[in-house]
Amino acid sequence: MLRFLLIGGFLVGLSVSQAQSSTFITRPGQIAVTIHVVTNSSPDDLAPGYIFMTPFDQNDPTYQGGPQIFTSDGTLVWDGYQLVEKRALDTHVCDYLRSSGDHICFNDALPVNASGHSSGNIRFLDNTYTQITPDFGGVNGLNPPDIHELNTPAGYHGATMIQDTYQTVAMNLTAYDGPAAGYVLSGCIQDIDLRTRDVVFQWCSLDHIPVNQTYVNLKPPANGNVGKGTQYSPWDYFHLNSADKDANGDYLISSRHTDTLYKVAGANSTNPGSIIWYLGGKSNSFTFKDDLNFSRQHMGRWHRTEGSVTMVSLFDNAFDAGSVPTSRTAIASSGMVIAADTSSMTAVLMEQFAQPDGLLVASEGSLQLLSNGNRFLGWGAIPSFSEFDGSGTLIYHARFSNLRQNYRTYKFPWVAYPTTTPDLVAYAESCSSPVVVYLSWNGATEVSATRVETFIDIRFVWKIYGAPTKRGNFVLLGTFLKAGFETMVQLNNTAFISYVYAEAVEASGVSLDYTLETPTFVPVARLAASCNATQCVPGTNYTLPANSRASACALPNGTIAGRSFKAGKTRPRAVANL
Numbered sequence: 384m385l386r387f388l389l390i391g392g393f394l395v396g397l398s399v400s401q402a403q404s405s406t407f408i409t410r411p412g413q414i415a416v417t418i419h420v421v422t423n424s425s426p427d428d429l430a431p432g433y434i435f436m437t438p439f440d441q442n443d444p445t446y447q448g449g450p451q452i453f454t455s456d457g458t459l460v461w462d463g464y465q466l467v468e469k470r471a472l473d474t475h476v477c478d479y480l481r482s483s484g485d486h487i488c489f490n491d492a493l494p495v496n497a498s499g500h501s502s503g504n505i506r507f508l509d510n511t512y513t514q515i516t517p518d519f520g521g522v523n524g525l526n527p528p529d530i531h532e533l534n535t536p537a538g539y540h541g542a543t544m545i546q547d548t549y550q551t552v553a554m555n556l557t558a559y560d561g562p563a564a565g566y567v568l569s570g571c572i573q574d575i576d577l578r579t580r581d582v583v584f585q586w587c588s589l590d591h592i593p594v595n596q597t598y599v600n601l602k603p604p605a606n607g608n609v610g611k612g613t614q615y616s617p618w619d620y621f622h623l624n625s626a627d628k629d630a631n632g633d634y635l636i637s638s639r640h641t642d643t644l645y646k647v648a649g650a651n652s653t654n655p656g657s658i659i660w661y662l663g664g665k666s667n668s669f670t671f672k673d674d675l676n677f678s679r680q681h682m683g684r685w686h687r688t689e690g691s692v693t694m695v696s697l698f699d700n701a702f703d704a705g706s707v708p709t710s711r712t713a714i715a716s717s718g719m720v721i722a723a724d725t726s727s728m729t730a731v732l733m734e735q736f737a738q739p740d741g742l743l744v745a746s747e748g749s750l751q752l753l754s755n756g757n758r759f760l761g762w763g764a765i766p767s768f769s770e771f772d773g774s775g776t777l778i779y780h781a782r783f784s785n786l787r788q789n790y791r792t793y794k795f796p797w798v799a800y801p802t803t804t805p806d807l808v809a810y811a812e813s814c815s816s817p818v819v820v821y822l823s824w825n826g827a828t829e830v831s832a833t834r835v836e837t838f839i840d841i842r843f844v845w846k847i848y849g850a851p852t853k854r855g856n857f858v859l860l861g862t863f864l865k866a867g868f869e870t871m872v873q874l875n876n877t878a879f880i881s882y883v884y885a886e887a888v889e890a891s892g893v894s895l896d897y898t899l900e901t902p903t904f905v906p907v908a909r910l911a912a913s914c915n916a917t918q919c920v921p922g923t924n925y926t927l928p929a930n931s932r933a934s935a936c937a938l939p940n941g942t943i944a945g946r947s948f949k950a951g952k953t954r955p956r957a958v959a960n961l
Contacts, residue, residue, distance in 0.1 A: 403784040405459065406921055407869045409806035409823040413464060414446075415868075416766075416783040418457030422739070424778035429770060430753040432794040433460060433828070437474040437489060438766075438787040446787075450474035450489050452797065452826075457781065459868035461799070461826040463512060469493050469503055472530045476795040477507065478541030480577055484796065485510040486541075491518070492530045498608045498619050499746065500549055500568075502527040510799045512826050522573060523582045525550060530790070532572065536628040537685075543583060544575050545626045545634075551617045552589055559594060560602040561612030567594060568610070570623025572636060574650075584650045586634065588621040591658060592641065596665050597621065598678075598710070599640045599703075608704070609640065629685040633659065635695060637683035639703075641665070644683045644695060662695070662723055662730060669723060669730040677719060678712040679703045681748045681763070682791065691726035694733070696750050698760070704745035715741045718750035718760045736771045738762055739780045749791035761792025768792040801826035807898040808925045809883040811905050812916050814936035818880050818903055819917050820847055823869040824887060827895070843889045845870060849880035853900045857884065873917065879903070879936050905933040 405415045416438045423429075434455065439448040449464025450471050463471070469491050477488035487510075492503025504518035505528055521527040528546040535544050548571050556565030569589035573582050597620040599609040612618040622639040629635070632649035643664030648657045660668040663677060677699040686694035701713035720734035736758055738744065747763025756773035766787055770779035783789075805824035811817065822845050843865050848857035860880075863872045865887075874880070882902055887895040904925045906914045913920045924930055 403786055405868075407823060408808050408810075408821045408918060408925065409869055410462070410825060411922065411924070413462045413825075415451055415459045415462055416787055418453055418781050418783045420455075420457055420779070420781045422769075422777060422780040423455070424772075428772060428778045429455060430755045430757045430759070430794060432753075432796045434768065435475050435487075435793040435795060435797075436761075436768075436783075436789050437471045438783065438789045439470055439472065439495075440787050441495060443786075446470075448472075450487065455779065460828060461512065461801075463487075463489075463508075466506070466508070466512070466514070467491055472501075472790050473533050475533075475791070475793040476797060477533075477544075478535040478539070479507055479515070480542070481540045483540065485798070486515070487512070488533055488535070488544075490528065490530050490533055492528075495530065498610055498616075499622070500619075501530045502548070503530065504528070505533055505544070505546060510797075511802045512799065513802060516577075519544070519546065519575065519580070521548065522575065522580065523585060525571060525573070525585075528573075531624040532626050534625075534627060535577075538630055539628070541577060543628075544577055545572055545628065546575065547572050547623055547626060549623075550587065551614070554594070556594075556601065556612045556618065559612075559618075560600070561618060565612040566614050566617035567612070568617045568619045568621065570621045570638070572623065572626040572634065574628065574634075584634075584655070586636070586647055586656050588623060588638070591647075591656060592621060592638070592645075594618070594620045596641045596643070598642055598665075625682045625684075627683065627685050629688070635683050635685050637680055637697065638664075639679050639681065639700075642678045642680065643667075644680070644697065660723075660725065662721070669728050672729050672731045675721065675730055675732040676712050677701065678710060682750060684750075684752075686720070686752065692722050692724045694720060694722055696720045696752060698748035698750045698763075700744050700746070700748055700763075702743040702745055704764075711743065713743075716744040716748065716762070716765075718758060720752070734758070734775065736760055736769070736775060736777075738765065739769055739777055740765075740767070747788065747790045749793070751793055753794060759792070759794045761789055763790065764788045770794070797828060799826050799828045804896055805885065805887055805898045807883065807885055807901045809880070809901055809903040810918060810925065811879060811903050811933075811936075812911075812914060814879055814905060814933075816879070816916065818849075818874045818883065820872045820874065820883055820885070821869055822847075822865075822872070822885050822898070824896070827887070843887050843895060845872070846886040846888055847872060847874075848884050848886070849874075850882045850900075851880075853882050853902070855882065857882075857900075862888075871917070881933065881936070902931070903933050903936075904931045905936060906930065907932045 434453045440446040448470040452461040472490045474489040479486040487508045492501040495501045532547040569587045571587040574584040610616045610618045625637040627635045632651045634647040636645045641664045644662040646659040679700040681698040683697045715738045718736040749761040751759040758771045761768045767782040808821040810819045850857040884900045
C-alpha cells in the first residue's frame with residue numbers, strides 16, 4: 384500500500400511493506416505498534432531511558448490506543464490498554480505529591496473529533512502500574528479536560544497539575560463572516576492542586592485574547608478544521624495546545640491558531656491572567672532575528688532564565704492540514720529552542736532540529752530536552768520519533784505503523800515493579816510433539832532498583848520447569864535468555880510435558896517472580912488444521928479447556944528427558960538443576 388506525506392509542498396507516496404503491529408500469544412488482547420529503528424548511534428551517545436507512547440488510529444475508533452513503553456531498540460516493555468476505558472493519549476512520567484520519576488499519567492478520552500478535540504479523565508499510576516487516586520475530571524463548573532495538555536510542571540514536585548479544557552461561548556460573528564448567533568471555542572487552562580483537587584489558577588482565552596488575533600478563517604480559504612461558528616461546530620479561533628509554569632508562577636501558553644506563545648501572569652502577580660508578552664503572532668512583542676519564524680506550533684516549555692534572557696522550546700509544525708499555502712512557513716517541521724530577551728525585546732533561534740525525512744507535520748508533535756543535553760522529538764501525525772545530540776546531530780530515528788499516529792512521544796528513565804505475575808503459554812501440536820513455551824512479563828523493566836535501562840536491552844533469564852501434573856514434582860528443563868517482549872522457547876530435546884512454569888531471574892541470580900503452573904495446550908481435532916508446530920492462528924484461546932486435548936496425552940515412563948519427576952520440587956521453592 385502507499386502512504387501519502389507532504390514533502391516540500393508535494394504529496395509523495397511512500398511504500399509501506401514493514402509489519403505495522405505486533406501481537407503476542409501470551410497476551411491475546413494486546414496490539415503494539417512495531418517500531419523500526421532507521422538510524423542509531425553508539426549506545427553511549429543516547430540518553431538513558433524508555434520511550435513512552437500512546438499510539439492511536441484516527442480512522443479506526445475501535446483501535447485500543449493504550450499507553451505503551453518501549454526500549455530504544457523497539458522492544459515493547461509495557462502495554463496498558465487494559466487500564467483504558469475510552470482511548471488513551473499523552474502517556475508520560477509525571478511527578479505526584481513530592482514523588483518524582485515513579486508515576487505515569489495519561490488522558491483517557493473519547494476519540495478525537497474533526498477539529499482535534501476530545502474530553503475525558505486524567506489518570507495517575509504508580510510504578511506498579513496501579514491507579515493511585517480517582518480520576519481527575521471537570522472542575523470549577525467547566526467541561527472535563529481536553530486532550531492537549533497534561534503537565535506536572537518541573538520544579539513543583541508534583542504539587543500541581545495543569546490541564547486544558549474548552550468552553551463553547553455564544554458570540555456575534557458577522558464581522559468575521561460567521562453567523563450572528565455564532566459560537567466560539569474558548570481555550571482554558573486549570574492549574575489544580577493534586578492533594579486537594581482545588582483549582583489554584585484558571586485562565587480562558589476569550590477573557591484576554593480577542594478573536595481578531597487568529598490566523599484561521601470561518602469562510603474559505605479556511606486554515607484547517609476550525610469549525611463553522613455554529614453551536615455544534617464552534618469556531619476554534621485559538622486552539623490552546625500546551626501550558627507550562629515557571630519558577631515565579633507565570634505561565635507559558637501556546638495557541639496554534641494565533642501562532643503565538645503567551646507569557647501569562649500567574650496567581651502571585653498583581654494582575655493575574657494578564658499578558659506579560661507575546662512571542663509570535665499578530666501582536667508579537669519581540670523582533671525576530673536571523674529569519675526566526677514558527678507557526679501552528681505545539682508543546683511550548685519554559686527552560687532556564689539568565690538575567691533578561693529566557694529560553695523556551697517549542698515544536699514548530701510550520702503547516703496546517705487543509706491549509707492555504709501561506710500557512711506553510713518552513714520546508715520541514717522542526718523542534719526549536721529560542722532565546723527571548725526582554726531587555727532588547729529580541730528573539731533568537733538557538734537550536735533547531737528538523738524532521739529527518741524532510742516532512743511537514745500537519746498536526747501534533749513534541750520536543751523534550753533531556754537531562755544529558757540530548758533532544759528527543761516526536762513527529763506527531765508522522766509516525767516517527769528522533770533523538771539529537773547537543774550539537775544538533777541526529778543520533779537516533781525510528782518509525783512505526785503508518786496507520787497510527789502519536790500526539791507526543793517522550794523518553795524517561797523508568798523502573799517498575801508490576802504486581803501481575805509473568806505470563807506463560809505452553810503449546811504442543813500433538814501428544815508426541817515437542818513443547819513450545821511462550822513467556823512475557825508486561826511492565827517489567829528488566830532491572831533492579833539501582834539500574835536504569837540504556838540503549839542496550841538489559842535482559843533477565845527464564846528458568847523453565849516441567850512436571851506430569853500441576854502439583855507434581857517439577858524439574859528444571861533449561862535456562863533461556865529473555866528475548867524481546869515475548870520469548871519463545873522450543874524444547875526440542877524434551878518429550879511431552881503436561882505442566883510448565885517459569886521463573887524470571889535477574890543476571891545477578893536474584894529471583895524476580897514466577898509464572899503460574901500452566902497446562903500444556905494441545906489443539907483438539909477441530910482446531911488442528913489451523914495450527915502448526917509452534918502455534919495456532921492468531922486469536923486462538925490457549926486457556927480454554929474445550930480447545931485442548933492435553934489430558935489425553937500419556938507421559939512416557941514418568942520422566943522428562945531422562946529426568947525423574949520425584950527429583951524436583953514444586954513451585955515456588957528452589958529447584959535443583961539436575
